[in-house]
Amino acid sequence: MKNLSPQTHCVHTGTQFDEQTQGVNSPIYTSSAYGYLNGVRLYPRYYNLPNQKAVVEKLCALEYAEGGLLFASGMAAITTAILALVKKGEHIVFQNNLYGGTHYFVTSDLEKYGIEFTLVEGMNPEDYAKAIQANTKLIYVETPSNPLLKVIDLQAIAEISKANNLVSMIDNTFASPINQNPIKLGIDVVMHSATKYLGGHSDMCAGAIVSSAKIMEKVYHTAINFGGNMDSQACYLLERSMKTLALRVERQNQNAQKLVDFLGTQNEISQIYYPSSDPIAHKQMSGFGGMLSFELKTIDSQEFMKRLKLIFPALSLGGVESTICSPYNTSHLKISQAERDRLGIKNSLLRFSVGIEDANDLINDLRQAL
Template structure:
């Protein structure tokens, strides 16, 4: 079915699910099987050679997982997709399958902490050079790309300070040098932003977050150009970081309410950001929906919504952070985001727990920062909860 004329709320439900499935089930069956049997050796061989559609071994492909991959392809406008056991598996497999010793990567200083650790510690072990630029300095990014690189790795909005990159501008610069452009779209979700339409080659999601949406399963997704996705698939086939069909089913189920949840979270996060922006105990609010945000104009151009994540700095340092978070009722102090329930915490225990305090400081992440992932609770209750907690700081 051609979904190009349909809205994302419809696409989230029906993409990958329009074909008749086993016994006419109206939900995607979970194919909990390791292997797939064939009654004819010639058919088995044709499938093994890729000349005929089918499945052989669930480490490679699985019907339940395939529905999820088709769904993200349609939502992101991608040619192909591949699922992983976690978001970090998606990121690391992408990097290690596309890079080799001697290659050069250009990226930003504000990427997710696990990604930063790959850039700072692991890729250099394989003689892969990494140049990390100031995130909002597009001129520096363009200069470094012009020097030559194999891959450009982006993230917008960034985790945890919600900085915004002009994806179209950077992708255009990368195309001039033939570099592959990869962008982590976890914070935005495909409801709010589609990097492929802006010139990005590969889009990564930690589907553990907004796509799954309920903090009950883990998954990573990579989608984009078929040629590149097939390379990553070849690496994952041997690396083994495949997605279990049970987890695929959970993400598929979560994605059916994706648009509803994200729209609610967009609206609530903006109201909360505006409330915090006026509070005397709050030093600074980071949310691209605020007109005062450095990247607001770019975000308006490339996003249809500003997302459910915001962060803010408190006066009084880390003790104020502890005081506020310990005096709030409607929040899980937990290291994730994008859930139906509100989650919050400082980077030292969430996005950048892998890094030292000195490394976080180098990246401009203060110890007084709180990342706040807005759930789908009533926003008036969330603001009242923040008010009560801030009164005790």
């Protein structure tokens, strides 16, 4: 059926129907050796097993993409796509306010491949246009960004990319396809750390790239050589999780806004970061997500986390359970102190991944800790 809503795509799209049993779920294809005399060459590292296909079809429907690939982690997806699309002697324009792991890859590894880059401060699209050089091939952004939830105008970035014949790529992990569809806004490549909202239960590690068929062909060529594919068992887990993606994210959007409203009334909170306060977010997002950050005035952030009884201090994000962490000491630890200071990632900053619990229970936990 055509024109299905995201909620319906989450449940139905991509299911690999098993005629033999008529089961409602995709079977798990565990083999790594398949007969080939019929002309079909199935192999896990060729990214062509039915369990990969099931998730790719679902994600492509949600992200308005023509094709996609699934990887063993978000970082495998990011690094494979970048190294597939840019070669030695070429240049990439990156947002400076990035997930710490991506920032670390850019600053510590790209040089080894002879790839040049510029890290742009702030979220003004004009600054990205100014950073373009004759050898620039790619603009890479992350919005809302980790951990300060900064928002960049995706339509403006897409227009700048197209005008300069570049590929544009976004890490759409924080928003999820339920809240933001960059391809609809003109962006070429969408990446997800599926470890987060797509997986949604803090029990898997996965990554995805979706784009046009033409761009995916290029990414595929490098992907089979790098071999970072996701295996069938993990694909099945991801397919199962994505059936409830829309439900979970809608609840997380609502809970996060209630928590932002509560934190706004507390004297101890000096700053709250959440996209709903940004007009650009209203233009390009249909919901503002389950991620928020805040700064404490006087309570030590480590001490504050220890006081929490329900909200669990943990790395990662996007699960059904509420978790909290100090980006200064975790995701952004590998970034130098001076750079963290410049980016505004302070010791007093906490990043909160809001779960699907009852919002009042979460508010009560925050209240007692404050």
